[in-house]
Amino acid sequence: MKDIGEYRHREIEERWSRFWIEKAIYHVEKPDPKRKFSIVIPPPNVTGSLHMGHALNATLQDIIARWQRMKGRQVVWVPGFDHAGIATQYVVERQIQEEGKSRLELGREEFLKRVWEWVPRSREAIRTQFEKLGVSVDWKRERFTLDEGFSRAVRRAFRELYEAGLIYRGEYIVNWCPRDRTALSDLEVEHEEEKGKLWYIRYPLEDGSGYITVATTRPETMLGDTAVAVHPEDIRYKHLIGKRVRLPLVSWKRRTLSGEEVDELIPIIADERVKMEFGTGAVKVTPAHDPNDFEIGKDHKLPFVKVMDEGARMNENAGEFAGLDRYEARRRIVERLREEGLLEKEEDYVHSVGKCYRCKTVVEPMVSVQWFVRVTDPRIRSTSIKVVEEGLLEKEEREVHLQLAEVQGLTVTVPVVDDVSGHTKAVVVLSEGVEFLAGVREGELAYIYYPEGRKDILERAKELAYRFAEKGGFEFLIGLEGEFSVIRQGLETRIDRGKYLLVHEGGKLNLYDGDTLRHIQVIETGQARLEPAQKSIKVKVERKKSVLERKRQVFFIPEHWKKFYLDWMYNLKDWCISRQIWWGHRIPVWYCEDCRSVNVFTDDDFDRPYDKIIFNLIADGKIGNEFTPEEIEKVLKSPNFVHPEMTVLEFYKKFAFHKYHSTDMDANSLRLFFTQEANPVAMLTPGISTRGLYRYDPKTKRWRMVLRCKRCGSENLKQEEDVLDTWFSSALWPFGVFGWPENTEDIRSLYPTDLLVTGFDIIFFWVARMIMMGTYFMKDIPFSDVYVHALVRDEKGQKMSKTKGNVIDPLDIIEKYGADALRFTLAILTVQGRDIRLSEKRFEGYKHFANKIWNASRYILMNTPDDFLSRIPYMAQMRPEDRWILTRLNETAEAVNKALENYDFSKAAHAIYEFFWSDFCDWYIEMTKERVYRKAPEENEEERTRVEAERTTALYTLHYVLEKALRILHPFMPFITEEIWHRLPSADGETISLKEFPEKRQDEMFPEDAGKIERLREIVTAVRSLRSDLQIEPSKRLKAYYRTERRETKTLVEELKHHILNLARLEAFEEVSGKPEGTVSTFSGDLEIFLSVEGEVDIGRLKETYRRRREKVLSELERVNRKLSNENFLKKAPQEVVEKERRIKEELEEELMKIDRVLSILED
């Protein structure tokens, strides 16, 4: 007997999260592709701390991961982080600014050093938070989008796309952030409504015949105007088309990007994109500073005049305004226009303004040269649409051989082995009556055994095999008519004689009715082997062609996100991937200064491991262009960033190349390598060629890796300064983490992944790009299910944000209420298609639930004798309440499994909550107290044995149910369940998280007993309710009587009387034929109950209750009567509905009668 004290979540959670990591419980070294369940974490970026959205995301994934793992799948959940280019650079830049410096002063190399110093601190913080949440990820597989392997993969991806013509460099209008001094993709711009002004400006006609008025919100861009456009059908302006206007204020020559002079006399052009209704119907055209104008400018071959620099200051084209900030320039320009009488009017105007998602600076549309991925190319877009819209069908034809074995005296033994531990859980012995067995190899029906001469049975076997194959596949099936036995831990269970079909499918051994094919029960879960034996055998082989069809489709859950995704895909624009920042993957392009050609280098240009590694170090900026062997050694021997337990070199071998395992690189071997290569004598040494790849500079005493232009051989190369959009690397995540571009075992067994859980806000940023890159590079979808979860909002429905100050920090919640409570709360609030409104209060309720679990377990453990296990063989028969709780337990297992299959987290959580609290704690535990607390009489041996046997039964059931309930709860509340589970005497194994997830077992369903207990609950509640109305204190034991005309009710009451006495606090409950003196009556269904009361009681309240009940019954009766007196209803409604209504009517009438009787007595 042990008292486990009170629930202390901090201690428990800390202990187990450490345990899971230290023991690497969730690491799977070599997953079996058939049983794997793979999932990659949406990499949280390294800048943020974990917010509620991350906590929700991680919780939902972990619930599915733990559940799948317990169901026998080998779950590989890969964690990691992304480097968040702009966001990280922004954070570090701010730190530097605080020191009074700028990144430009610091220089690229020094700046990156600072970032690398900062990133691990931030990353550690996030990792710790994940650990606190209890995520069951495989930390040994952790990756980073900027690690050595990913950097290499990114370069390879860039090269492949470039060589396929899917990446191009071009002059294009982009969203430019003048603060971060970089281009942004469309998705990185947030639009916000803002109050501004609309200025109407007069552009005088060249011939002096008047002017044309244009409207603008950004007057400063007028300096870059190269045309005025009107609609071709606009009668107001039709006559002006082709004429020219003089651009006001501009008296200087402006130049285009290529240096040509541009006149201040600009044409009036016609373009259908101009909206006649807007403004004046005439629009100024600034091709270099407006997306629309850019299009118009291109079509009309207008000159492009850029008037601002990278910091949005006016440039030399702005003449007298040059050097001014864009807003200052706007002010002055408006002023000047007003002075010159060219400002017609000024209106207040609300319009939406694009801002940088990171620093909130207003973006400036600007023409610049950028790199783009041609995602609109059918090779990318069409596939990405197809895999979501309808799926890609893949067909593979092959010849299969079906062995038909005619046998005599067939018997079969089927050992079932636990998925995780490998222990044999059960052996099914079929020693007679086996009719046939059919088995599958590599997804094809491979053999059928059948009795000699029984072609009919063979046909039946074939038919069943095809039917099950269609249903979802199976490993083998056995048809039998007879009885058989299942042996578990030396205990044999016989299954009654009958016609059965035993099917091993989806990691379960299922029993079906042989005729109706109704599912009877799961015999056992795990991997089953087939061991047939026979007296004689004759084998024939049947050959046939088989077409293997596989559908590759990505499913969005909830489904409506599919439309969201497709709409975007159909309106896709090319993806700007270059960013003018320093933190990220530098674009692997080297421009030839001599022949101007573009060279893309990757380590594929080299074939020796040394060259490859050195090239990667340079390209990653880990070493400079000039280096010494010692520097290389130092880098390679230093701890790796992602996995500090290994060196950089080891990381290269394990995670980047997946080979060269015996290669070592130190300063000496490098020096030798370089000198051999540089030494002309080496030319004479067979096997070593001098490629002149390395060159020594005796002055600096440093080596250099010489890259040459692939076209002209020039060494005069300059690497592109820009880096890639972070999402470019994130797009490679689902296969990059498994070792792409190498063809690794992990890729073969883990890609495509099974599930992606993410928020809708990054469907375009990330999900779509993963689908694009996944289908392009891997020729397969990156994941089959995408579960899109809600946004976490505050209690008022507003987004949580630091600036609003309404964030709830998951860490605070974990500290106060525990990670289990946090997880359970998030899960139970997760309803598809609805955002989560969160307030701190909500966590409290579910902490109470955790507490409840703890205390129920405490009760059980407190009353469990030390020799409990050895008493089990002597336990008494189970009682109805035992069988009832087993029934409810199995119903709950079924409900939770079903809900989780549909990603219905709320329903799953509700089911287990309801079961544990309302059924198990409130009723079952209370019912067991009678058996658990009963003192066994010392003197009476027989009686003592009986009482103890009864107690053992109660405890056995309590333990049995608790243990299974803990397993059901585990995916939701991993810590508390792990803790309690280890304290159970029956606990066997290292962790509950590798135990089997409960399934409904038909042999534990007892509907009859369940019905009895439900009825008992009603009766008890009726008595309690009466007591409450009479305001009798709960502790007082009262006498009561009952009367019923139904025999079954009487039997039930007599059988369960002890419960009624205990639960309703009665002294006695005797049958009477009429209402005894001094009692107050009530009823429950057909059962009349008389409660004896002493002295004066206040019956006012009771009367009130009954009057209310009477009215309710009356109104319901009215509804039912209305229905039943409607001829159409009787005629058209289904028979069972009509009968149901009739039944309801009878019940209501009976109830009304009873209420009236009670009331009339009360009135006396």
Add this chain to the structure above:
RNA sequence: AGGCGGGUAGCUCAGUCGGGAGAGCGCAGCCCUUACAAGGCUGAGGUCACGGGUUCGAGUCCCGUCCCGCCUACCA
């Protein structure tokens, strides 16, 4: 402007196939009963946003209106 989601108890939300309106929290009353006061028992509380339609029957399906939220586009 277009699209999507939502409007059910005081609050937060479930509600399957169209067939007796549910849960949690909160509230009220009674109770420290040997797991738990972070608890037990009992109870009150609803014009299912509004209007129309389909139907024997509508919270559920259809149309319209009004609110709320989000997304996309335009915004000279």
